[in-house]
Amino acid sequence: MTTRNPQARRLARLAALVADETRAACLLALLDGRAWTAGELARHAGVAASTLSEHLGKLVAGGMLTEERQGRHRYVRLADARVAQLVEDLAAQVGPAAPQRPRNLRESSAGSAMARGRTCYDHLAGRLGIALTDALTSRGLLRQDTGFALTDAGIGWFDVAGISLDRSTRRPLARGCLDWTERRPHLAGVAGAALCRHALEAGWCVRIGSERAVRVTPSGARTLGELLGIEAGALR
Incomplete structure (x- = not known):
């Protein structure tokens, strides 16, 4: 029986987070370094707010985003410079549209x-x-x-x-x-x-x-x- 590699499992989970067009659109938008509201990202990605909320939850749980609430608004931003570097490098690999x-x-x-x-x-x-x-x-x-x-x-x-x-x-x-x-x-x-x-x-x-x-x-x-x-x- 082959022993599963824990690092391979974590890498696969990370790749799965990015392997969605809506989540990828959010990550690219957040490369501006600023915090966005969930509503702003929903409009940017062209999806319903409820749909976007589910995607944001996965990105936060996966450590790619951090969030904070201010009043009724939910703000998210990239977790840190390492996440930004990962997104930048992936974007460079596929090149411009x-x-x-x-x-x-x-x-x-x-x-x-x-x-x-x-x-x-x-x-x-x-x-x-x-x-x-x-x-x-x-x-x-x-x-x-x-x-x-x-x-x-x-x-x-x-x-x-x-x-x-x-x-x-x-x-x-x-x-x-x-x-x-x-x-x-x-x-x-x-x-x-x-x-x-x-x-x-x-x-x-x-x-x-x-x-x-x-x-x-x-x-x-x-x-x-x-x-x-x-x-x-x-x-x-």
């Missing part, structure tokens, strides 16, 4: 905005994320030849830029995340999260619309040009 003719100008604009710049859980992605990653690499602040790693000069750059790096966490300081629209890795990890957080707090970038899209502000373009030598056109 097959090109479809936008039904209206709004859809076309939203798709273009997401490709230009967006948040990928807690770091920047799209052409914006790639531009920042390339600039850090070309200036010797980030190495990609043996995996992603900040150089000593890179750590110093973050300090000069006023971007605090949390060195106490077990999360990697720098990690490459395969960008599903650009098909190249952008900066994730502690450094990627800190850069994204600072960019939003300092007004270098602002969120646009209800999706994960962000755009660089004129002051942000000037600052990033001064700090990293990125031409304004590469940030738009």
